Amino acid sequence: MDVTASRITARALQLQLHSQRLARLSHGRNCLCVVPPQLRLHSRPRSSLSRHSSSSSHNYALSGRPCSSISSSGSGAASSISPISSSKPSFPSPSPSRSFSSSSSSHLNAKTQSSKSLKKNSTTTATMSQNQAVQASLTKSATFLVLTINSSSPSALKTIRSVLASVSDLAKNVVLRDLNSQFSCAVGIGSDAWDALTAGTGLGRPAELHPFRQISGAKHTAVSTPGDLLFHIRADRRDICFEFERQLLAKLGDAAAVVDDTQGFRYFDARDLLGFVDGTANPVGPAVPDAVLIAGEDAACADGSYVVVQKYVHDVKAWGGLSTEAQEAIIGRTKLDNMELDDQPDGHQQAHKTLATIEDDDGNEYSILRDNMPFGSPGSGVFGTYFIGYSRRLWVIEKMLERMFVGHPPGKHDRILDFSTALTGTTFYVPPPSVLESLGSD
Structure with missing residues (x-):
C-alpha cells in the first residue's frame, strides 16, 4: 500500500472518531452542535466505509423513543459520517426537536437547516396542542x-x-x-x-x-x-x-x-x-x-x-x-x-x-x-x-x-x-x- 495513502486513511479515521466524540458530547448537553467542515468525512464510496459506518449510525433519542434516520444523498455514495448527521434527535418537551443536515456543507448552511426544522416542529407542536x-x-x-x-x-x-x-x-x-x-x-x-x-x-x-x-x-x-x-x-x-x-x-x-x-x-x-x-x-x-x-x-x-x-x-x-x-x-x-x-x-x-x-x-x-x-x-x-x-x-x-x-x-x-x-x-x-x-x- 502507498505510504501516503495509508497516512491519509489513518488521519481520516482519527477525524471521524473525533467528530463522533463531539457529537456524543453535544447530545449529552442537549445543545446544538454542528461538526466543523474540517472534522467531517466527505462523501466517499460506500464500500470503503462499510467497516466503520456501523459505529456511527446510531439514532439518538433523549426521550427514549427511536428516531428516524435521515437518508443519505447521492448516487452510490454515503454522506458525512457522524451520529449527528445520521439521526433526528428527539428532545424532551418543551424543548423543540432539532434535525441536523447530513450534507457536508458550510456551518451557515447547517444553521439554516436547523432554523427550518425548528419552524416546522413549532407548527407540529401547535397542531398537537388541541388536547391536554x-x-x-x-x-x-x-x-x-x-x-x-x-x-x-x-x-x-x-x-x-x-x-x-x-x-x-x-x-x-x-x-x-x-x-x-x-x-x-x-x-x-x-x-x-x-x-x-x-x-x-x-x-x-x-x-x-x-x-x-x-x-x-x-x-x-x-x-x-x-x-x-x-x-x-x-x-x-x-x-x-x-x-x-x-x-x-x-x-x-x-x-x-x-x-x-x-x-x-x-x-x-x-x-x-x-x-x-x-x-x-x-x-x-x-x-x-x-x-x-x-x-x-x-x-x-x-x-x-x-x-x-x-x-x-x-x-x-x-x-x-x-x-x-x-x-x-x-x-x-x-x-x-x-x-x-x-x-x-x-x-x-x-x-x-x-x-x-x-x-x-x-x-x-x-x-x-x-x-x-x-x-x-x-x-x-x-x-x-x-x-x-x-x-x-x-x-x-x-x-x-x-x-x-x-x-x-x-x-x-x-x-x-x-x-x-x-x-x-x-x-x-x-x-x-x-x-x-x-x-x-x-
Missing part, C-alpha cells in the same frame, strides 16, 4: 390533587374559572426552572362542577360525564367520593411538582378545598408495590389518541378525555405471605419478566389482567391509558397504588371495574382486591386547553 397532556410521557414523580368547590364562597366560581384559564401561565412559571423536567399538568372537571363552571358559556355537556358510580360486589366495594377538580401534575423532579401545586393553591385561595393530595413516585422499572410491572397493557404510538381522545361520537367535546381516579392501599404483609406462583396466578403475569400467562377457561376464576381487558362481541379490545403510581410511607405502614385511567369511552373503565368488583362471572371477583382496598373513586372530564382558556373570558 393526557398522553404525556411517564415521569418519575406525580401529584394527584383532588379538590371540591367551596359553595359558601360567592366568588368561588369566578376565581376557579380564572385559575383554570391561566393554568398554562402557571405551568410556564415552573417549566423555566428546568426545561428538561418533563413537566405537564392535566386538568379534569367533575360532573356537578362542569355544570356550574360552564353555565351561560354555551359549552356542551360531555355525553358520558356523570359522578363516579359506586360498584358493590359480594365482598368488595368501589366507593364513590367527592371531587370537583383534578390536577394531574407530572414531572421528573418532585420539587417541580411541589412548586406548581404551591402556586396553584395560592391562586385558588379559599375558592376550593383539598380532599386528596397524593404524591406518587416511579418504582424501579414501572412496578407497583406488589412487585409487578404496572401499565403493560397501555396503548402505544398511533393507538393512543384513538383510545383516549373523544372524537366524532361527541363532536362538541372532541379532543377531550374521561379520567377515573382511585386510591388503593395494599396489605403487603398478607400479599407477601403468598408464594410467587400464587401472586402470578392472581395478576396473570410472571413477576420477574412480566410474561403474560394463559387465560383460564370461561366460567373459572380469572386473573386481574383478564378481568381488566374489555372486548366487544367481535373480539376487538378497548384500551385505556393508565399512569398509575405507587405512593406510601414504610414508617407509617402505608403502601398504595394511585390508579388513574384516561379513556375516550367512560363505559370501558366502568365495565372494567364492574368485572373486577362484581366478578366475571358474578361472584368471582378480582382476587387482587383481597389485598387492595379502594379508598376513593371519582370521575372527571378533561377538556381541550381552548375550553379551559375560554372560562376566563367573562
Whole structure:
C-alpha cells in the first residue's frame, strides 16, 4: 500500500472518531452542535466505509423513543459520517426537536437547516396542542390533587374559572426552572362542577360525564367520593411538582378545598408495590389518541378525555405471605419478566389482567391509558397504588371495574382486591386547553 495513502486513511479515521466524540458530547448537553467542515468525512464510496459506518449510525433519542434516520444523498455514495448527521434527535418537551443536515456543507448552511426544522416542529407542536397532556410521557414523580368547590364562597366560581384559564401561565412559571423536567399538568372537571363552571358559556355537556358510580360486589366495594377538580401534575423532579401545586393553591385561595393530595413516585422499572410491572397493557404510538381522545361520537367535546381516579392501599404483609406462583396466578403475569400467562377457561376464576381487558362481541379490545403510581410511607405502614385511567369511552373503565368488583362471572371477583382496598373513586372530564382558556373570558 502507498505510504501516503495509508497516512491519509489513518488521519481520516482519527477525524471521524473525533467528530463522533463531539457529537456524543453535544447530545449529552442537549445543545446544538454542528461538526466543523474540517472534522467531517466527505462523501466517499460506500464500500470503503462499510467497516466503520456501523459505529456511527446510531439514532439518538433523549426521550427514549427511536428516531428516524435521515437518508443519505447521492448516487452510490454515503454522506458525512457522524451520529449527528445520521439521526433526528428527539428532545424532551418543551424543548423543540432539532434535525441536523447530513450534507457536508458550510456551518451557515447547517444553521439554516436547523432554523427550518425548528419552524416546522413549532407548527407540529401547535397542531398537537388541541388536547391536554393526557398522553404525556411517564415521569418519575406525580401529584394527584383532588379538590371540591367551596359553595359558601360567592366568588368561588369566578376565581376557579380564572385559575383554570391561566393554568398554562402557571405551568410556564415552573417549566423555566428546568426545561428538561418533563413537566405537564392535566386538568379534569367533575360532573356537578362542569355544570356550574360552564353555565351561560354555551359549552356542551360531555355525553358520558356523570359522578363516579359506586360498584358493590359480594365482598368488595368501589366507593364513590367527592371531587370537583383534578390536577394531574407530572414531572421528573418532585420539587417541580411541589412548586406548581404551591402556586396553584395560592391562586385558588379559599375558592376550593383539598380532599386528596397524593404524591406518587416511579418504582424501579414501572412496578407497583406488589412487585409487578404496572401499565403493560397501555396503548402505544398511533393507538393512543384513538383510545383516549373523544372524537366524532361527541363532536362538541372532541379532543377531550374521561379520567377515573382511585386510591388503593395494599396489605403487603398478607400479599407477601403468598408464594410467587400464587401472586402470578392472581395478576396473570410472571413477576420477574412480566410474561403474560394463559387465560383460564370461561366460567373459572380469572386473573386481574383478564378481568381488566374489555372486548366487544367481535373480539376487538378497548384500551385505556393508565399512569398509575405507587405512593406510601414504610414508617407509617402505608403502601398504595394511585390508579388513574384516561379513556375516550367512560363505559370501558366502568365495565372494567364492574368485572373486577362484581366478578366475571358474578361472584368471582378480582382476587387482587383481597389485598387492595379502594379508598376513593371519582370521575372527571378533561377538556381541550381552548375550553379551559375560554372560562376566563367573562
